[in-house]
Each structure stands twice: as structure tokens, then as C-alpha cells.
Amino acid sequence: MPIEAIVIAVGAAVWKLFKELPxxxxxxxxxxxxxxxxxDKFFVRLAQDDLSPFAQEKGFQALARSRIVSASExxxxxxxxxxxxxxxxxxxxxxxxxxxxxxxGSKFRFKRKYYSKSSRMARKIAYFIFYMISFxxxxxxxxxxxxxxxxxxxxxxxxxxxxxLLLAYVSVAEGHNITCAEKVITEQMQCEGNDLSRT
Numbered sequence: 001m002p003i004e005a006i007v008i009a010v011g012a013a014v015w016k017l018f019k020e021l022p023x024x025x026x027x028x029x030x031x032x033x034x035x036x037x038x039x040d041k042f043f044v045r046l047a048q049d050d051l052s053p054f055a056q057e058k059g060f061q062a063l064a065r066s067r068i069v070s071a072s073e074x075x076x077x078x079x080x081x082x083x084x085x086x087x088x089x090x091x092x093x094x095x096x097x098x099x100x101x102x103x104x105g106s107k108f109r110f111k112r113k114y115y116s117k118s119s120r121m122a123r124k125i126a127y128f129i130f131y132m133i134s135f136x137x138x139x140x141x142x143x144x145x146x147x148x149x150x151x152x153x154x155x156x157x158x159x160x161x162x163x164x165l166l167l168a169y170v171s172v173a174e175g176h177n178i179t180c181a182e183k184v185i186t187e188q189m190q191c192e193g194n195d196l197s198r199t
Contacts (some may be wrong), residue, residue, distance in 0.1 A: 035084075041062060066091045073099060075182070076106055080191045086184065095180030096120075108188055110181065120182065124175045131171035138164035 042059045046049050051059065059069040062086050076099060077090045090097075096114045099106050114120055138161045 006064050052081065064091050069094065076108070080188050082185075088186055089180040093179075093184055096178055096181035097184060108184060109131050114178070114181070124178055127171040127175040127178075131168045131175075133165045134171060136170035138168065151162045181188060 042063065046056065059070060059073045060074040061067055064074050069091060074087060077087055080086065096111060097108050098111050099108050
């Protein structure tokens with residue numbers, strides 16, 4: 001198999017792996033049954049007004065599996081659609097969107113520098129290119145080993161490889177986060193469209 005085909009195949013596999021790493025690192029592989037039981041008990045007590053503001057805040061953060069979000073933000077997301085995936089998308093894409101007050105309610109929108117679709121697409125393309133460069137740099141000893149006899153692959157992997165792989169991971173994560181933010185805004189627009197169609 002040509003070395004180019006091997007690099008492409010390995011690069012695609014690593015890209016998929018990196019997209020799954022946030023799930024692993026954030027503990028999202030927790031039992032779905034435990035999640036369902038917690039959510040059921042939490043919303044029952046919430047409906048009974050049996051929780052202090054502190055307990056509500058911690059409960060919503062537990063649902064989102066993140067301490068960086070507030071209860072009011074999660075309530076706003078659940079008002080759009082009661083879907084666990086949308087909550088996860090919000091947590092991941094939160095850096096790219098903001099909540100603004102409109103009348104008596106609020107809505108989410110892209111932050112100013114991410115408002116343009118072309119701007120977001122340019123960033124995703126840039127992150128993908130940066131990922132490819134970082135990934136190829138990390139595995140370059142495998143490509144050059146046959147031609148550069150003075151190169152010591154083990155030394156390269158120990159000192160340069162991890163740094164390049166970290167940059168590759170960051171690139172994948174940021175591209176993923178932009179996509180998650182777009183999903184939140186798209187879901188909100190669809191929800192608003194459904195509300196208008198009912199009037």
C-alpha cells in the first residue's frame with residue numbers, strides 16, 4: 001500500500017478518535033441508566049419546588065456535566081428542545097454563542113466575530129488544515145525513516161510527537177465546537193419556525 005494511502009487512512013482514524021476524546025475525558029461514557037434515574041428524580045423535585053437555588057444550580061450542572069454553565073442557560077436550552085444531545089452541544093459550543101435578553105425572554109446567537117457563516121466555515125477549514133499539518137508532523141518519522149538515516153524516530157516521538165498530536169487534538173476539538181454551536185442555533189431557529197407556524 002502506498003505511504004500516502006496509509007497516512008490518509010491513519011489520519012482519518014485519528015480524526016475520529018480525537019472527536020470522541022471529549023466524550024471520554026468529560027465522563028460522558030457514564031451509564032445512561034444512571035443519567036436517566038438522576039434526571040427523573042431531579043425534575044420531579046424541581047416541579048415540586050423542593051430544591052434550593054444552590055441545589056438547582058448544581059442539579060442543572062450535573063445534567064450538563066459541566067461547571068461552566070448556569071442553571072438559567074440550561075433552562076433556556078431545554079426550552080428549545082428537551083434533548084440531552086442539545087445540552088451537550090451547548091456545553092461544547094458555548095464559547096461561540098451568547099445569550100441575549102429579548103423582551104421578557106432570551107435567545108442564543110453567535111458572538112459577533114462568529115456571526116458570519118463564511119467566517120465559521122473559514123475557521124473550520126483552517127482547523128482541519130492545521131490538524132493535517134500537525135498530524136503529518138507527528139508521524140513524519142514513519143514517512144522519512146527510509147530516507148533520513150540520521151533521524152532517530154524514538155527521540156522525535158518523545159519530544160515533538162506529543163506536542164504535534166496535542167495541536168492536532170485542539171484543532172479537531174475547536175472544529176467540533178463550532179459545529180456544536182451551529183447545531184444549537186439551527187435547533188433554535190427551527191423551534192421558532194414551529195412556534196410561528198402554530199399561530
